[in-house]
Amino acid sequence: MLRRTLFERIGQARRALGAVATAAALIATPLFADDATAQSRIKDIVDVEGVRDNMLIGYGLVVGLNGTGDSLDSAVFTQESLIGMLERLGVNARDDNLDADNVAAVMVTATLPPFARQGSRIDVNVSALGDADSLLGGLLLVTPLLGADGEVYAVAQGSLAVGGFEAQGAAETVVKGVPTAGRIANGAIIEREIPFELEGMRSVKLALRNPDFTTARRVSRAINAFIGVETSRVLDPTTVQVTLPESYGGRLVEMLTDIEQLRVEPDLMAKVVIDEQSGVIVMGENVRISRVAIAQGNLTIRITETPQVSQPQPFSNTGETVEVPRTEIEIDEDEDRRLGVLETGVSLQELVNGLNALGVGPRDMITILQAIKASGALQAEIEVM
Structure with missing residues (x-):
């Protein structure tokens, strides 16, 4: 009987430990998912x-308009290009006055992608040069x-797909989008390849799109740990x-395929980006x-003119109708605004909440951030676009 009770207690303890382990796993799962x-x-x-990629550019003519x-x-270059094209086709057009409007x-x-092969096609963008x-x-x-x-890498030709349009009448004109720009899908054929042998290389350099010492070191450590x-x-x-x-046996492409799937956490600089034209502010965590x-307030003076007309009584022989000025002046000194204090080391969320509590708009927030930076209290870099 004693042995049976002991086994039952051991079984209950194991089941309790299993439940605790399951609960711990369920709690830990969101944390690992967030990481x-x-x-x-x-x-x-x-x-x-x-x-x-490599950028391509060309000059051409669009017909059939x-x-x-x-x-x-007015567009002399269009006329000369048209005459030159007709002459190459055996048509003499210099003796006549050209008046074509189509x-x-x-x-x-166009953009020539890497490793593009001769005979493949790429998209092209077309934009009007004249009027x-x-x-x-x-x-x-x-x-x-x-x-x-200066070398020719592709040749383009085809019908344009234009997203915008223009419609006009005698008194009104409607324009949607940009009718003077279009696109030709697969409109250019690649005629020349850019030589680059990736397979024959024994080492390769990876360039970070956002340069940073910490991120570069994390990338290097992740690669070394994997290989x-x-x-x-x-x-x-x-x-x-x-x-x-040596483990890859000269197969550089296979190594790059494995490396590019590794995950690292990029390190971000403390930076505040400001676009003064649109009032957009972006702050890193x-x-x-x-x-x-911080105290913020504006003095607003509003002057409203509402002139009124004063005229004599009906059937009166005296007096005349005159305009009497009426002026109303309102002064708003923003007395409800208060001085706010931000403690040391506040986070981005706390900064935004504090400025919003003061009723600060994006335009005034830009000035406040620049003033905080000038005082030395902003531990971040400000970049004005």
């Missing part, structure tokens, strides 16, 4: 050396696209150099404020 969501893939915060093209009298000179731009009203319904003629070295050997090192706040280990007192 995971705070991390970013290395793929999303770095660029690989040599894997980059419904009377919304360039005026050849042709527009345009600039064509054309709309490119709706236009057709871009063959346009070479040049790189920064198991010291294969990466930090060169500067932007660059992490990774050497191809590491922004801290030393002990400081």
